[in-house]
Amino acid sequence: MSYFNAAMAARARQLVSLYPKARSALVPLCHLAQEQDGWLRPEAMEEIAELVGVTPAEVRGTASFYDMLHTEPVGRYVVSICTNIACLLDGAAELLDHASERLGVPVGGTTADGVFTLEEAECLADCDHPPCVQVNHRFVRTTTADAFDRLIDELAAGGRTEEIPPHGTLVRIRRSGGLRVPPDEIARERAQRAQGDG
């Protein structure tokens, strides 16, 4: 069994090692699996279960709690439009309707070519640029129907890949600093400090 490819597997091991308890890496590993495949495949959940020492049912149960983790395939671009209060006051519902028409899918749907998935989002914390739109969790600040159409055209034509990687890729910066201070070292340090105090 090995779901993660070689490069991802190394990153998976690093993720697990960052935390005092392996299970903490569960969500980061789900993100990693989405980076590899765009969504969270059953095989991925089984491997993550093994990596963090829980059952696959627990991985599925936990992952399904979170909106960003998809246990069904999604498009290369997940377009999220916020319709929460601030955006609602500025035409979010109308933009969402427009998006649905433009992409030809209902909210939650994926285009037949598998390029776009449309989602209605809760507040994305960019309320001074309403209605707020994200593509693959990058703020695109596309607030009008026209601008939205241009964005879709651009993405469909393969543009803006620098700024917007395929769905699933969240953090492209690799951790290069030190690793976790081993717990016994912490204990030693504390003991020393306690002695110094006393």
Next chain:
Amino acid sequence: MAEPQAGPPGTVTFTLDGRRVTGREGELVISAAERAGVYIPRFCYHPRLAPVGMCRMCLVEVVGPRGATLQPACIATVEEGGEIVTDSPKVKKAQDGILEFLLINHPLDCPVCDKGGECPLQDQTLAYGPGESRFVEEKRHFAKPIALSELVLLDRERCIQCGRCTRFAEEVAGEAQIDFAGRGERLEVAMFPTRPFTSYFSGNTVQICPVGALTATPYRFTARPWDLDQVESTCTTCAVGCRVAVQSSANRLTRLLGLDSEPVNHSWLCDKGRFAYEAVNGDEVRAGPAAADGRPVTLGSSHPRGAFAGEVIETASKVGRVTEPMVRAGDRHVRAGWSRALAEAARRLGEVRAAHGPEAIAVLGGGRLTNEGAYAWTKLAKAVLGTDSVDAQLGDGLPAELVLALPRATIDETCSAPVVVLIGGDVREELPVLFLRLRRAVLDGRTRIVEVSPRSTALTQYAAVSLRVRPGDVPAVARILAGQPGPLPSHPAGPACSPEQLAQARALVEAAGGEAGSSVVVAYGRSSLAEDPSFDAAAVSTLAVAWPGARFLPLLRRGNVHGALDMGMAPGILPGRTSLEGGRAWFVEHWGSVPRARGKAATEVLQSAAEGGPGSVRALVLVGCDPLQDFPDAALAARALAGAEVVVAVAGHPSPALDHADVVLPVAVAHERPGTTTNIEGRVTRLGQKLVPPGLAWPDWTIATALADELGYDLAIGSVTEIAEEIERVAPAYRGFSPGYLDQVSGHDGLVVPLGTADAPPVAPIDPMATPGIGQVEQQGAPPRAGLTETVERELLAALHPEPAGEGAPAPMRRPAVEPVALPPPDHYSLRLVSTRRLYDRSSAVVGSPSLEPLVPPARALANPSELARLGVQDGERVRVTSPRGQVVLEAGADAGVPKGVLVVEFNLAEPAGAPNAASALIDATVPVNDVRLETL
């Protein structure tokens, strides 16, 4: 009654609805109130699970420094001087509100719901709920029931998200195969699509589900709760002795529910114990109109469980049961009435005895009998027939003289011993609920386990040290644990456990301290059926000598085997944990006669019957056992049955050995006769009778008395009560024990014999919400002791410390010296065979239960991956395994938990139709160890 003033230490006094009451320090309001007679409604709280405070049904007003606030009684703890209000309008409104919330999305399908009639949601709606629904929106919908496993179905629309099932799976069973998925309104219980809920304990989730969301396929649609009638009893599927409520409808068992017994099962059951009642019904199952494919479904065939909506047909001759006395006529059996069958049996046995002496008769089996039945059969065998060749263990046990002589530990003592040394097989497979208890004890930090076993087990991950051993290694390991360093038997692949591990284990035992091992409990069973029992016995013996303060918990697993041994069903012993010699005078006085000399154990019996010749066993009486299935060495059993001149079988279920029987006598099985049973710790509990035995079947003890009559001897016991009284009089370990005590003082917890060795802890009242559907047991079974005042309770308990036995009573047994047989050295070409047990095997309880039978796994040849690699065998490849006894073709499996040099073939598993039990085809029970060769096809 005077109001309690400041309570004794460890208690707090608080105000509950204006009354002053006492609770225990740190106790939850919900349970303190319950003990004070105030029942706070609840859904998610379960006394055996950690509280989560999710359902919010138990909100009560807690008066604190900032005024009264609504808090969940399952989270809040009682405080000295605190004030709790459970009956204010605010509380009532909050509880009504919760019920309304729970009902808005709950389907109103009570008439077709299994839980209808015993549903806490339904009941509480009647008790507290609003009349009319204010919810006019559309209800939440989920696809109809989904199968979580072969045994458990989930209807998500009915779920109220209390998390009892998911918490049970994770917290108690340690197998989180189900978990919450989703969030908020869409929160649902779910499994991983390709990983069903296969836990051996899955049925408990059905038991504790407070609504009809989880249902069990065997019970589904079989009965309406108000038609059920129930009795308190004990599960005898294994020897843990879990307390149960047995429910039936129209003389058919419909359901078993676990009773909450503090010293034993904490309300849990394993699925085998819970569902094997199907074998008692012994019906043919026929698909009803709703069956998926419309084909009739018959016994033993696997039907699509999730879709099962079949009807159960009670056939005239129950296909899974023996219902009529029969005698042999040529090569077939013909129906005979009881008198003819008994006369025939008595005549044939009498002839053998007359011609060859009493030693030519042997009685095998007894683990399925009640204590009273076992006593009657022992008396018949030892006093009437005059043979001591009686054995309730079929070559799968340990010497009775050793087991009965060792100081016994209770389960509670084991679970609180600083160190438990565990020798034997996989507790989860053999004594499942004991596994739950041990796992919890380890997780709660109460005990640490040193495991000594031939392969890794379900407990290995919880053990502080787990020592792998090969067949024959155990005595040497025991010596090291006992502080007598020495080498392990040599093996080309090196020792199966490292010196460091051994040292670590020894250090643990030493660190636990306690004089002479008094902080250690040794839990011991048979490591493997493919090696001589003297290895395990010698190891245990070594520890008993080294640690005179240690106590011992025997892990013999078969039904009521401990009751049978206590009643004398083994060679060399007499009832009440007495040796044949030590009890000779006493029993001659009471019985008239006892056997001249120590008889043969099962293996010797079968060997003797197979070989024939002068002085050999010529008549076999099988009491609820089948050597062809139960004895580790099938070839020997077959030769014995063929060689015996007379075979009399007392049987409840059909089995291959009956083909050899000259007389077949139908016997009542579990739930069909009253009596008592004794579990691994020596706890005696009641067996309730719920059914009338089928056809002409008789209770076990009546068959013994009737046969004695035919032989011209009056056993002088005319009822179960009379037998119990005689046991109390003559069996030393049962001195002072009257089954009446079970009603008076022990509630549903039973009592440990000898009386006075372990006090019964107080019994909690039955919480109707902990096990919905069990609420009425107290009216039907024993009254819970919680109702007694403390003084009365003390007086009654004092009666449980009987006067020492008088003049002439047998002395307690002395531990026999046990030496292991010589261990032949391994060769480089063979693997040493280990045969362990699985929960679901081809025992009649499983095979007779249509719901369980499909769960029996196939036998495989399991070896260490490196061993398979060395032999060039792929995981999953079919291989031939050859022993001097025979050869079988099996699928090979890689298992890192098996030591190098060892091959594991589990006992009595599914085989291609008609094929023999693979393990017993390989095992020679007369040699110290069995070496086998493995080759690719």
Next chain:
Amino acid sequence: MPLTDAPRIVTARLSYPDSYTIERFLETGGYQALRKALTMTPAEVAAEVDAASLLGRGGAGFPAGRKWSMLKPDPVTYLVVNGDESEPATFKDHLLIERDPNQILEGVIISAYALQVTQAFIYVRGEFALGLERMEQAVNDAYHHGALGRNIFSSGFSLDVVVHPGAGAYICGDETALLESLEGKRGFPRIKPPYYPAVIGLYGQPTVVNNVETMANIPWIVANGGKAFAALGGGRSCGTRMFALSGHVNRPGAYEVEMVKVTFRDLIYDPQLGAGVRGGRDLLAFIPGGASSPWFGPEHLDLPLGQDEVGQAGSMLGSGSVVVMDSTTCPVRAAWRITRFFARESCGQCTPCREGSGWLERILYRIENGGGREQDLDLLLDVCDNISPGVHWPPEQTTICPLGPSIPPSIASSLGRFRDDFLVHIKDGGCPHG
């Protein structure tokens, strides 16, 4: 800074286009406060923060200094920073994370030193992909700069910081749900008692949880002294604070202003801040502190932006977000959308929150879309009462976390303020606002 001459404490760097880089950070005084802190004893640093009277910026407004002093002594303790910002219309942490991650990190390192914690986690909302990258970069830069890892700036103090991504669940902003989430579980808030993080927190160890903006204030406090911070603002509300202004205003945005000295009117109408209601329309109402706060009307405009002042007036500053609704706004629709948010974000543990939120949302939806019945208004309030008895302010909490009781206030206040609007919806069979 408009209105008062208070310094910019947390947004000083934001006007630089490269404000998020370590270079700009160091050029503008970055890590000076940390160096200073390391010359002090941990207790001295904590004393400065306590003297500053810095109220937590995550919503509950608990004094940071007091929270720190409650951390139970134990060989293993943790500091967890809450950057899950998901409260509707709140977007100040987003800005700080994306535009000045180093400042947050400096605050974290100083705080960890003061608390003598050797492992800290920064939990960043998963939807902030860019913010996550910048935070991760800041951590890498800090390691390479010697500000993180073993023996920071040769002081003998060691600290490791892990940036942990969320994955989309508002409830993980609740500190105990956040800890569950950080442990790799679903974000179910924990029961209090006993799970007060300062006693039983991450992995069962004592833990301090602080908001991102709270952390961002720490370097300034250490550099300038707690007293200087406490001299700003008024009453218990000291220093400056970021307010996220959105909705029908001309200049939506996050503004750092001195607390108490500035009023809602200033925030909404000052030309350098909100610059007035859009189109010159009338103000209908405004939400002063997040989705769970009761709504305010024009009569509240002159209330100062202070925690106690707003609290006494019957609402809260909460997460520091102000949503302005002009006269064209349909209050039913607004209340419905807020309720739907809670229904979608309830974790599902507590019956009243799980079932009640969806029920309320459906009733409001019906009213907005023409299916309302007169009895629905009483029903709304009674269902609210079953979630939070009394439906008063502050709400009584009978659930595990405050999310459930957060549902009634917006319904009760919109219904209280605009009952006629609701009735028109019911009578006319739908929304008159089109």
